[in-house]
Amino acid sequence: MPTNQGAPFPAVVDSLSHDGRGVARVEGKVWFVDGALPGETAIVRPTKTRRSFSSGRVDKIIVRSKNRVQAPCQYFGTCGGCVLQHLEHSAQLDFKRRILLDALGKAGVGPVEVTNLIGTTPWGYRRKARLSVRLVPKKGGILVGFNERNSKRVTPLAECLVIDASVNFVLATLPSLLQGMSTPDRFPQIEIAVGDNATALVFQHLEPLTTGDTYRLEQFARKNNLLVYSQSSGSGPVEAIFPHEPVLLNYALPEFSVSIGFSPIDFIQVNGLVNQALVGMVIDWLDIGATDSVLDLFCGLGNFSIPAARWAKRVLGVDENPNLISRAHDNAHQNGISNAGFECRDLFSKDLAKWDPGQFSTVILDPPRSGALEVLNLIKGSVKPRILAYISCDPATLARDAGTLTKSGTYRLVKLGLADMFPHTAHVESVALFHRCEDTVG
Ligand SMILES: C[S@@+](CC[C@H](N)C(=O)[O-])C[C@H]1O[C@@H](n2cnc3c(N)ncnc32)[C@H](O)[C@@H]1O
Numbered sequence: 001m002p003t004n005q006g007a008p009f010p011a012v013v014d015s016l017s018h019d020g021r022g023v024a025r026v027e028g029k030v031w032f033v034d035g036a037l038p039g040e041t042a043i044v045r046p047t048k049t050r051r052s053f054s055s056g057r058v059d060k061i062i063v064r065s066k067n068r069v070q071a072p073c074q075y076f077g078t079c080g081g082c083v084l085q086h087l088e089h090s091a092q093l094d095f096k097r098r099i100l101l102d103a104l105g106k107a108g109v110g111p112v113e114v115t116n117l118i119g120t121t122p123w124g125y126r127r128k129a130r131l132s133v134r135l136v137p138k139k140g141g142i143l144v145g146f147n148e149r150n151s152k153r154v155t156p157l158a159e160c161l162v163i164d165a166s167v168n169f170v171l172a173t174l175p176s177l178l179q180g181m182s183t184p185d186r187f188p189q190i191e192i193a194v195g196d197n198a199t200a201l202v203f204q205h206l207e208p209l210t211t212g213d214t215y216r217l218e219q220f221a222r223k224n225n226l227l228v229y230s231q232s233s234g235s236g237p238v239e240a241i242f243p244h245e246p247v248l249l250n251y252a253l254p255e256f257s258v259s260i261g262f263s264p265i266d267f268i269q270v271n272g273l274v275n276q277a278l279v280g281m282v283i284d285w286l287d288i289g290a291t292d293s294v295l296d297l298f299c300g301l302g303n304f305s306i307p308a309a310r311w312a313k314r315v316l317g318v319d320e321n322p323n324l325i326s327r328a329h330d331n332a333h334q335n336g337i338s339n340a341g342f343e344c345r346d347l348f349s350k351d352l353a354k355w356d357p358g359q360f361s362t363v364i365l366d367p368p369r370s371g372a373l374e375v376l377n378l379i380k381g382s383v384k385p386r387i388l389a390y391i392s393c394d395p396a397t398l399a400r401d402a403g404t405l406t407k408s409g410t411y412r413l414v415k416l417g418l419a420d421m422f423p424h425t426a427h428v429e430s431v432a433l434f435h436r437c438e439d440t441v442g
Helices: 089-106 165-171 174-179 211-224 272-286 305-309 322-334 350-354 373-383 395-407
Strands: 009-016 022-026 029-034 041-048 053-063 116-118 128-136 141-145 189-194 199-205 227-232 238-242 249-253 258-262 293-297 314-319 340-344 362-365 387-392 411-419 429-436
Touching: 009 029, 022 041, 029 041, 089 395, 089 411, 116 272, 128 174, 141 174, 165 189, 165 199, 165 211, 174 211, 211 227, 211 238, 249 272, 258 305, 258 322, 272 305, 272 362, 272 387, 272 411, 272 429, 293 305, 305 314, 305 322, 305 340, 305 362, 314 322, 322 340, 350 373, 362 373, 373 395, 387 395, 395 411, 395 429
Parallel strands: 029 053, 116 411, 199 227, 293 314, 293 362, 314 340, 362 387
Antiparallel strands: 009 022, 009 041, 022 029, 041 053, 128 141, 128 189, 189 199, 227 238, 249 258, 387 429, 411 429
């Protein structure tokens, strides 16, 4: 301990951790400091002490970073939704660039540089979110919001600056809506999904809804021009409350004259405008032509497969979620695409080696945070694409997988893009483009 156990102490912050906390080294020990920025000297109040590293939060800033800004959100510091609002937006991007390059460097990939940056407005961008609901009588009843940082407690939100405006304006009314339900403490979550054509709220409930509950939700939907659904026990199918036959949500990818339909619980990329640019960049980088065959692994609704099919000879999309695969089929059909097929398959399965998808000239990989290690042998061994785009939401697993692709000399990293998909959070979305080495000579 730098001073008396638990007493605040001064520290110089030299960097930011991957989760957006300031990192200080004091008497040989690493401290992760909530709210501190690199270059700052702060008085740190310890919150958790461990033998190898400890955590604390800023009590007072003594020397202030030139990149520090006043966080616009009234809940900043408590709400776990955003952790970087106190860092000027372009410095947030520098931080993300550094995290990405460091991860690749540690994995022995590189040296590389970020060649492309995609970003749009950093506010009101979130078209998908899951709000937590808790009944806390001593805090006034029902609380609706994101979880607090590192805690299951809920930060009650009357507004949210990063959420889409069509939801923001009803946030303050959600507690009183739920308070009037038959079992107000039995609605653990509200899922939000914003399409170009409508906004949907899905109320998860642990007890059957009464007629009165349904009526209340219907009035709420009518008044706020929303689609409202219920979902029992949090994992079952969704049921429409109002309208009884709602429109299918959709979002457009105008560059490709594509419209993607989705249900409110389907996976969609959080930031609609960044997604448009991301899909455009990936398809451009892959330079798909009329003789190309494209394998889109972790394809979801067909967000990349369907635009790719506009240029390719054929496309195969693969995902483990049967609902997404069925929707991808529908999306291809609705967009007049007949050269794209979709297949349901667990790409982390131990039996994957038995699968032979055949050769493809082009691969798109967009795995969850855990990465795509399991499919890399298949890609290198039998699929053998000339070009591969890897879309990643976790630099650590991207770096690991990029190491596996490049170390054997089979592929090389030729371009690296950073997408500002989640401004003010510490999440890093990136795209890495790989060429098969024999095709890159010269
Ligand atoms: C980051 S999302 C990408 C979806 C899509 N490419 C898009 O842009 O909307 C990751 C996808 O991986 C799928 N997935 C997760 N685990 C999987 C597994 N074991 N096998 C195959 N797909 C999986 C999810 O269903 C999800 O659609």
